[in-house]
Amino acid sequence: MIRSRPTPHFVLLPRFFLGLALITPLAAAVDFVHEVVPILKQHCAECHADSKQKGGLSFNTEESFRKGSKNGPIIDAEHPEKSLLLKLIASDDEDERMPPKGKGLDAKEIEIVRAWVLGGAKWEPGFAFKKPAYEPPLRPRDPALPMAVGERSNPLDRITDHYLAEKKSPGPAPLDDVAFLRRVHLDLVGLLPDVEELHRFLADAAADKRARVVDGLLANKTAYAEHWLSFWNDLLRNDYAGTGYIDGGRKQISGWLYQALRDNMPYDQFVRELVAPSPATEGFANGIKWRGSISAAQIPPMQYAQSVGQAFLGINLKCASCHDSFVDRWKLSESYGLAAIFSDVPLEIFRCDKPTGKTAVPGWLFPELGSVDASLPRAERLKQLAALITDPQNGRTPRTITNRLWQRLMGRGIVHPVDAMQSAPWSEDLLDYLGTHLAANHHDLKQTLRLICLSQAYQSKTESLAGQPQESSYVYQGPRPKRLTAEELTDAIWQICGTAPAKFDAPVSRDAGGEGAAAKPPMVRAALLQCDLLMRTLGRPNREQIVTTRPLDLTTLEAMDLNNGAILDGRLAEGAQALVARKFASPAALATYVWQAALSRDPTAEELQAAVGLLGEPPQAAATQDLLWGVLMLPEFQIIR
Ligand code: HEC
Ligand code: HEC
Incomplete structure (x- = not known):
């Protein structure tokens, strides 16, 4: 049970925040x-x-x-x-x-x-009573870049500045150092900047200090891998426990994935290793063997077609697994064609669970790039498919992943939702540029992240959502605010209090990277642990389905109100004890530390006074826990602006 807490008066929740919690269906x-x-x-x-x-x-x-x-x-x-x-x-x-x-x-x-x-009148992404006529280009394209406005020469800025000028929009205001440091830390490695780094950064007058922070974070292999692990686990539906793992109906790819992220494996190779799998990666391709009777749309070869289509090409084949799609142009025969490449045996086509008597012909979705030879053995067919998906003339694959990365960093896709890659982007130039840039940089995803983080577009204040009530008539106005993910919030508490667990669940080798045996091992991260109820409530998915966007409409505040607040309560109690044991020189010093660690700033005089009043002298664990609770409830803490 959560005991009722005195609400410190610095906790002033803006109305919109409460509103969000109430409309959650x-x-x-x-x-x-x-x-x-x-x-x-x-x-x-x-x-x-x-x-x-x-x-x-x-x-x-x-x-x-x-x-x-x-x-x-x-x-x-x-x-x-x-x-x-x-x-x-x-x-x-x-x-x-x-x-x-x-x-x-x-x-x-x-x-x-x-x-x-x-329930929110949710629309199936991309569904239309009359199918849209838009067909995205397949080949890569290197768009001509507009003139830079002043010093804003980053190619992404040249494109977005031009776009904003056309829309007669002033564009977003620049982001200050503190907000930049916090955002870039959370986005690239999922951790808060620590207090010493914050002070060093603020004192640094060099013009390239932001670029150095970005490069430093991307070079931190362990922190990078352990942050992006969650993104990939969601996308490749990989986990450490859950349906199928015990009875052999499912296999992890954790060891391979972790190492691939640590080594920053080029993305084309990464995709090939998943599409034409080895024993280390076959967990993705094989999918989940569901117990009991299943629909024809759920047999492993169809799961393969759906997963490969969605994860790497942003194509929704789920809606073309029982009948021709009503969402876009994909046909039942095309889903079965992709499935048949994977299948050991000839596949009969079922329409809405009824046999049609027709056998699927192994084939792939964009024959203009080449085909798969149906007469070859399965392993060879899969290799051909992997080559087609990563073919240099296939612009769809790099566009799909760079759009996902843009969405993670900027809060909304260029194509939105990110799995509806069949639909129109708000800027073709931006989408095409990112794809071409990835291919030109040896498919190094860190280069894409670097490019985005160094743009003024990224280094801008987030837009106010009040200006854009209708998601469907989106006009880019700058980055969108994001909520801390389940893992980020959990890690933040451990970081602030120094209470991360010593053990983890993921079967990965954390010291295989050799970042200096003498160094203290980095904090164990929430991404390496099995999901608990708190993380589940905060939006960490169960990974039986591919998830490419964590829910935005669920607020942390609401999660804390649910009856699993006990986990959080326990975690804060433990954190408070650890902080008390550090014996800060004064209640003010303790409060100042909490503010700096959690919010990357000093408390205002008013906040400090309220916090010191709450803590008492010397601070006890219960009061410290109340203080932590109050600070972690602030939208300023939970929302990345
Ligand atoms: C036979 C034609 C017809 C059918 C069928 C029909 N509508 Fe309408 N609908 C109209 C007309 C005509 C208007 C405009 C009425 C007016 O302006 O007073 C309208 C207006 C509306 C409006 C807007 C009312 C307003 O005040 O702005 C809604 C909402 C609506 N329809 C919903 C529906 C729904 C839901 C259905 C199916 C369950 C439906 N309609 C079926 C003819 C139809
Ligand atoms: C498990 C099988 C299955 C899957 C997967 C499936 N559908 Fe269906 N769908 C059906 C069946 C059965 C019907 C009934 C009509 C028929 O025989 O064509 C249907 C009909 C439809 C209709 C016609 C409704 C009408 O009466 O006009 C639409 C639209 C539709 N599906 C959309 C989708 C979309 C979008 C998806 C993906 C999110 C999807 N379906 C996935 C089985 C499926």
Whole structure:
């Protein structure tokens, strides 16, 4: 149980923060495409889809749906139960009910739409009643760079500055040193800057000091690997425990992955080793052998097609695993073609779980780049596929990964969501430049990260989300604020208090890199541990599915309110004891340390006074725990700005 805490008065949570917690959907998930879409098609499409937009309302795309009718949005984001959409479908008034003719929706249909709206009216990314005509280019392209504005010569700035000028936007303001140091540490190695480094950095007057920080962080192999491990574990659905690991239905790739990150393996080689696997990497390709009866869409070769398509090409083959996709151009036969490359045996095509009598022909998604020879043995076919995915003429692979890295650092993809690589980017030049730059730099992902971190675009203040309520009509205005991930928050507590565990779960060799045997081993990181309830609540996924974006709409604050607050409480109690044992010279010194370590700044006079009052003299563990709690609750701590 969380005991109720005195709320120190410096904890002033802005309203938006509480608001976010309240709108987090708790309603049971409704399958939008299979439950809601059929209802809209049957009862509404006649007047609100395709070329029809009665009342100015079109359900064609997520964008048009969110825009609403001539009177504005039909979903009330703050009070979904008051949405016009729900009012109209359930209305008894013949003059206002939708649909206006016929008998209208029955009670069950109304319930489904209602549950969907209360759950946030989530749209399947990329789904449209009328399929979009956009087809992204496949080949790489080296865009001509616009003139630099003043000193802003980083290629990414040349592109974004030009974009902003076209949009007549002033662009974001520059980021100060403290915010930069905190952000770049969290983004590149997932840790807070320590207090000494902060002081050194602030005192440094050299013009290249930010570049030196970026290079130093990227050179820290262990910290880099242990931070990005979470990103890759999510993307490759790798974990240390969970479904299938005990009964042999699943295999880890942790040892290989960890070493590949430490060694900064070139990305093309990395992809080839996963697509045409060895015993060390086959855990990814083999997927999960589910127990019991499974749908034809879940057999291991189909999982392979789905995983390879999604992870490396940003292609959604899940929606083309039972029928031709309704989201984009991929066909059932194409998913089976990719699956058949992997399959040991001829694969019969099933449509919606019913056999079709047709056998899949091994084939790959972009025949314009070459093909896979179906007559070759499996291992050879997989090698051919790996070569096609990493072919220099295949611009899709570098675009997909650099878009993911841009999203991680900047808070939103150039193509968004990041798995919908079939859809249009907000800047083709930026996307194409990043892809070409990666290929030109030996597929070294650290070079991409470096390029982004050194841009003024990255070194800018985050935009205020208030200016962009509609996700679907996005205009780039600078980086977006991000929430600390489950691992970052856990590591931060251990870092501040010095209470990281000594043991970890991941079967990896931490000292294989030889960064000096004499050096003190670095802190054990949350990424190396099995998931606990706290991390789960904070958004660390269970990794049975590929996850490419951690949830943004779940606030830490809410997580702490849930009944697993005990883990956090225990961790803070332990942390408080460790801090008390350090015997700071005074309560003010302890408070100042906590502020500097957690927030990279000194407390204000008012904060210091409140903290000292709370701590008492000498500070006891319980009061110190309350102080930690108060500071960790601050949005300033939890949000990377
Ligand atoms: C037969 C044609 C028709 C069908 C079918 C139909 N609508 Fe409408 N809808 C209209 C017209 C006409 C208007 C404009 C009414 C007006 O301007 O007063 C409208 C307007 C609306 C509006 C906007 C109202 C406003 O005040 O802005 C909503 C919301 C709406 N429809 C939802 C639906 C939904 C949901 C369905 C299916 C369950 C549906 N409609 C089916 C014809 C239709
Ligand atoms: C496990 C199998 C399966 C998967 C995976 C699947 N669907 Fe379906 N889908 C079905 C079945 C069964 C139907 C029923 C209609 C039919 O026979 O075509 C259907 C129908 C549809 C329809 C037509 C609804 C209508 O009545 O107009 C849409 C749209 C659709 N699916 C979208 C998707 C999308 C988007 C995805 C990926 C998120 C997806 N499906 C994944 C099985 C599946």
